[in-house]
Amino acid sequence: GAVVSQHPSWVICKSGTSVKIECRSLDFQATTMFWYRQFPKQSLMLMATSNEGSKATYEQGVEKDKFLINHASLTLSTLTVTSAHPEDSSFYICSARGQQGARRETQYFGPGTRLLVL
Amino acid sequence: AQKVTQAQTEISVVEKEDVTLDCVYETRDTTYYLFWYKQPPSGELVFLIRRNSFDEQNEISGRYSWNFQKSTSSFNFTITASQVVDSAVYFCALSGGAQKLVFGQGTRLTINP
Numbered sequence: 001g002a003v004v005s006q007h008p009s010w011v012i013c014k015s016g017t018s019v020k021i022e023c024r025s026l027d028f029q030a031t032t033m034f035w036y037r038q039f040p041k042q043s044l045m046l047m048a049t050s051n052e053g054s055k056a057t058y059e060q061g062v063e064k065d066k067f068l069i070n071h072a073s074l075t076l077s078t079l080t081v082t083s084a085h086p087e088d089s090s091f092y093i094c095s096a097r098g099q100q101g102a103r104r105e106t107q108y109f110g111p112g113t114r115l116l117v118l
Numbered sequence: 119a120q121k122v123t124q125a126q127t128e129i130s131v132v133e134k135e136d137v138t139l140d141c142v143y144e145t146r147d148t149t150y151y152l153f154w155y156k157q158p159p160s161g162e163l164v165f166l167i168r169r170n171s172f173d174e175q176n177e178i179s180g181r182y183s184w185n186f187q188k189s190t191s192s193f194n195f196t197i198t199a200s201q202v203v204d205s206a207v208y209f210c211a212l213s214g215g216a217q218k219l220v221f222g223q224g225t226r227l228t229i230n231p
Contacts, residue, residue: 002165032217034218034219041226042223042224043209043221043222043223043224044163044209044219044221046218046219049218091161093161093163095163095219097217105151105168105170105213106151106153106165106168107165107213107219108165109155109162109163109164109165110162111160111161111162112161112162114161
């Protein structure tokens with residue numbers, strides 16, 4: 001149990017285009033989902049926290065107009081990188097936290113999406 | 119402020135050796151959770167264990183064991199009889215009242231055959 005998927009796993013795009021990444025909790029309902037960014041050989045950096053049906057909460061320094069987050073249901077959150085530029089190239093990982101019991105206290109991570117902006 | 123320190127950036131051992139990954143944390147919360155995640159080369163973070171601040175019992179799961187000591191604010195992870203498949207980056211993390219995960223910098227573990 002506690003499976004989280006991400007799509008796509010890889011994306012290469014041209015500078016100026018927008019890219020949407022989906023994060024789904026497959027076998028549980030996720031009250032809260034999180035979006036992280038990870039640079040090579042570094043730790044994870046939290047970008048934003050998204051709660052179903054409400055606006056995402058962004059961490060300091062993260063541009064909300066650049067990284068649009070939508071959490072339309074208890075199983076799906078999307079991250080859209082708008083007008084992507086080469087400096088947005090990174091590994092993006094989502095996580096989901098459940099509603100009850102042990103899953104409420106634990107974040108389960110998706111497999112990540114590698115974004116390369118040319 | 120919350121902080122997690124993994125002082126060991128990289129560890130390299132020969133297969134079948136035991137290895138301990140250190141984790142020291144700082145928090146003012148009285149209720150908090152500690153985690154270990156494994157990140158293999160594929161990139162996915164695999165959940166290994168969660169410990170709450172009121173449960174100091176050590177835990178063993180196969181070749182993995184965890185030692186939680188509140189007195190030293192440490193939550194160390196030991197792999198016994200290491201195997202090549204254990205090679206990965208391991209992250210220790212802390213979650214407190216705000217329920218956000220604070221990660222350590224990670225320890226890159228390489229098990230050589």
